[in-house]
Amino acid sequence: MLKVFNTVSLKKEEFVPINPGKVMMYVCGPTVYNYIHIGNARSSIAFDTIRRYLTYRGYDVNFVSNFTDVDDKIINRAQEEAVSEQEIAEKYIKAFYDDTLPLNILPATTRTKATDVIPDIIAFISDLVDKGYAYESHGDVYFRVRKSKDYGLLAHEAIDDLEVGASGRLDEHALELKEDPLDFALWKNEPRSVIKWDSPWGQGRPGWHIECSVMSTKYLADTIDIHGGGIDLVFPHHTDEIAQSEAHTGKQFVHYWLHNGFVNVNDEKMSKSLGNFTTVRDLLNSYDDPMTIRYLMAATHYRRPINYSTAELARSRVELDRIRTAYRRLQKADKTAGKDSVIEKKLSKSVADFITAMDDDFNVANALAAIFDLVKLTNSYVDSADIKDQTAANILKQLSQLMSVLGISGLGNDTILPKKIQDLLAQRKTARANKDWSQSDELRDQIAESGYEVRDDSNGQQVHKI
Template identity: 55%
Template sequence: MRVKTGNGKSLSGGFYMIQLYNTLTKKKEEFVPMQPGKVRMYVCGPTVYNYIHIGNARSAIAFDTVRRYLEYKGYQVKYVSNFTDVDDKIIKASQEMGLTVSEVTEKFIKAFYEDTDSLNVKRADLNPRVMDNMDDIIAFVQTLVDKGYAYESGGDVYYRARKFRKYGLLSGQSVNDLEQGASARLSAEDQAKKADPLDFAVWKAAKPGEIAWDSPFGRGRPGWHIECSVMSTKYLGDTIDIHGGGQDLEFPHHENEIAQSEAKTGHKFANYWMHNGFVTIGEEDEKMSKSLGNFVTVHDLLEKVDPQIIRFFMATTQYRRPIRYSSANLQDAKANLERIQTAADNISYRLKQAEQGELDATVQKEFQDHKAHFEEAMDDDFNAQNGIAVVYELVKELNIYAAKDQVNTATLQYLLDGFEKIVSVFGIEIKQAGILDEQIEAKIKERNAARKNKDFALSDRIRDELKEQGIILEDTPQGTRWKRD
């Protein structure tokens, strides 16, 4: 077993290899970024025409957890995630709501930030938008036309999918199977325009009353797939380390991104492709989606459930596995999150009364062993389920030390700092107890005196008064402690 240090580096100074499942190669591979110590990462963001549902939030949380672990290991991550602010669904929503496309997108971009901030998702370094990159998109399409990878037809511009020899590699589908599927979905109008059923639009001719831009191909707007190719290469370079998104984006979105990008640049588009599993709902584990109408928005859920519980529920399942949404599973997440918070509270409480002393070497070694097991779990394709199991073992260790008669500040602080760093990978924020309110402190002293004098009626009355104010007392061998209900 390799000896690990606290900053995620080996004793020789190199970064430890993470094994991740690459959708492109269909196997786990050692993660080796192009530039040592730095990661360029692009994750497909939302189409902003409605509040995000928890399936959308799952992707944001999954890749935020991946990002956090990479940073925990010492990598510097440049993280870019787009907003699709031009799309058929947005245009339809703008017509239904009586707003402009820009007004609709601004409303739901703001809502996205509010919801994901509540879920403790770190904001991307950049959130580029389609409208802000239109000149680059048009230039990208023009290059594809000039290279013979795209052609104009009836005001649209289509990409020649069959010309790209690796088409279908990401999704693991043969060109013949893809052709049959595409032919079945084609309308008569599209069939008349396309040279091949596999071809897909990179520029769409304007329809009356729709938002549009002037271009060499006529007035129109981009196809859906082109935007991510443009914004990824523009802000992160022709080749990036990691490209992520939901499983539903493997085909056609990511397949088409690869074809467009590599045809234009002549370079490999992304070295590693990562895709998160779906959120399912109901007895039959049906995929949650807006199109099926079985979704729960984060906006609504946050009115009923603590955002840290939602975050914990989603972050502690390995990103490629599906998550079953249910009230029971949220309740389990709540109980487990409380266990983690209570362990930190126990250490924090003892810190208030502990004496100075040197770090306990035995406690330090036990913690480092748990930390190594945590990293071993997360190094294995970000296996959050095994990682959180190690956290539960740490909870036991913290509780055991906090219950000892003799503790010292150095060891307590060491445990608390290390524990907080590990759980922060999952986006969990330990709530630090503030300074005791003088009035509560006085009541506790009064109650302790009453108990000493065997005035249990007064003692019970003080406990009840504090409980009415949301203050719960807990009598421990180390003294009376309190917490807010």
């Protein structure tokens, strides 16, 4: 039985989809004004892993996500670079796809932009105005928060406490435009924006929160199973989504709210001011194994913070290489025809343990414990006297499937080594064939100085990046 932690109840709840066998899932995407950073990647990987596990368990997942391509940050960047807002958005949308592809993040079922749904946004806001939930003020349109039932429930904050915070964040002009400091913008009269749309309230552009409500109801349904995003989006973004969506439809917006934790860098919160802001593009350019980056992000429970550091990345590389090595050893081992029932039974237990762990709010730490039990089983089986081909094939299949849930592919691919390392390995192979152990050790040390470790087993030289 799958259980998920719901941010609304702060409890694990049994997951029961609205439509049996199907999951409607919406996850907030990036505002496309810059290259995505590792915090963006963490969120994308967390919910990609959840999506993959739901699919593994047999659900048909309809996964919708967005690009915010009209926003203050985009306007500011466009003015800085003296280009149009559209050029900025298109540049960084392309960069998003370029940077997430090596991390094996699956494409959304539907990935749409705010500018794709402007007529739907205007119709949505008009309905809120007609119902008295929203009002026009000098070309802006605001949502009346006080009319929203249970506003702040997701954030576990009383509305009066939220009002105090909102009052402190707004300048005099913004307060003058609103009936209440908590009211949030649905439509903005933005004179700086090059891109504007005609509306019943004059030319302008949508506010930030409205696009996700519109896309979720347009591409999924009035009520969906799962809505995800970073923990920083609980308030105000997701809180405002609930208010405007339920005012519009009169129905519960989301059954299960899931939020991923932050990324820290060297035990400090990632921020530009601290100088530890890391983009995915820079990380990919400086590191030769994208699957290790994916492993680091996927191997931590989605609700827990991740501490990124070169040491953590190195540790992840060691762990992932243990799995790869076991897979490749079995792949290359000599086999005889048949099946080993004892090994098959142990294999089934590891798979069952993996499912039990992931059914517990996607407990990836315990799921990895099951995978490493399988790795241990694989290595001991390779070292046994008689490897059966059907059992070996089943182990390889199951190990590949379980790692695929974490988004790790290519277990059977040989490490792509620099030519210098390949040449040293060839020389060492010759030295060992000639039983020149001194030369073999010397070459091993040279390889180690270049950042690679060599281990010898029955299948020959096994090479790992240190």
